[in-house]
Amino acid sequence: MTAIPAHHADTVARLRREVCALHAELIRWNLVTWTSGNISARVPGADLMVIKPSGVTYDDLTPESMVVCDLHGTPVEGAHAPSSDTDAHAYVYRAMPEVGAVVHTHSTYATAWAARGEPIPCAITAMADEFGADIPVGPFALIGGDDIGKGIAATLAGHRSPAVLMRGHGVFTIGRDAKAAVKAAVMCEDVARTVHLAREHGPVDRLPQHHIDALYDRYQNVYGQRGPRQEEGADS
Ligand SMILES: O=C(CO)[C@@H](O)[C@H](O)COP(=O)(O)O
Numbered sequence: 001m002t003a004i005p006a007h008h009a010d011t012v013a014r015l016r017r018e019v020c021a022l023h024a025e026l027i028r029w030n031l032v033t034w035t036s037g038n039i040s041a042r043v044p045g046a047d048l049m050v051i052k053p054s055g056v057t058y059d060d061l062t063p064e065s066m067v068v069c070d071l072h073g074t075p076v077e078g079a080h081a082p083s084s085d086t087d088a089h090a091y092v093y094r095a096m097p098e099v100g101a102v103v104h105t106h107s108t109y110a111t112a113w114a115a116r117g118e119p120i121p122c123a124i125t126a127m128a129d130e131f132g133a134d135i136p137v138g139p140f141a142l143i144g145g146d147d148i149g150k151g152i153a154a155t156l157a158g159h160r161s162p163a164v165l166m167r168g169h170g171v172f173t174i175g176r177d178a179k180a181a182v183k184a185a186v187m188c189e190d191v192a193r194t195v196h197l198a199r200e201h202g203p204v205d206r207l208p209q210h211h212i213d214a215l216y217d218r219y220q221n222v223y224g225q226r227g228p229r230q231e232e233g234a235d236s
Pocket of ligand 1: 054
């Protein structure tokens with residue numbers, strides 16, 4: 001195995017802790033069953049990523065059990081075999097330099113949309129906020145190799161949505177960091193459930209595009225705590 005350059009050691013140690021800890025969020029938000037989801041994060045400035053080991057139960061995950069791989073999916077540091085979706089994550093990092101993290105789940109409602117091969121229409125404000133569009137469907141691809149990654153990148157490149165429903169499989173989300181990608185997976189399941197429930201009682205209309213655009217812009221650029229006053233701790 002190739003050694004990790006010394007100047008990346010602290011970052012890798014931090015990402016081992018972060019990626020490990022965030023798997024607890026997949027359980028907390030009921031997005032995974034047994035070992036069926038995974039998180040990875042890119043090591044900034046290096047052609048490396050930190051990813052969950054394959055088939056290890058979430059209770060048994062530790063920072064040390066995370067696997068460092070290069071961006072072709074080859075393990076570089078770690079005692080475990082990496083996630084079965086390692087090649088998919090690696091392809092996304094190679095194809096989408098702006099992506100800092102990838103998350104995969106089989107969360108129930110979103111995966112039901114994936115099983116139907118149907119995009120989730122952007123019908124509620126929470127969806128316009130986070131996704132800015134319908135949540136798209138990517139192609140079916142077998143696990144292992146580059147095909148899942150190719151489908152994710154081809155579907156999400158130039159798309160506002162940080163989530164894709166891979167046909168007949170489940171959800172992949174991307175983010176600038178692991179917390180953002182996990183948040184997108186949580187929100188994806190939430191809106192998948194809401195729009196599904198709404199459709200049980202009748203047709204659901206997509207929001208008008210100008211409302212989607214306005215909501216997306218506000219949430220992405222105005223919502224929450226921003227700017228120097230908040231950073232200095234001002235409260236009024
Ligand atoms: O999608 C799949 C299998 O359908 C995989 O993502 C596994 O469900 C999780 O695999 P590991 O990350 O534990 O290898």
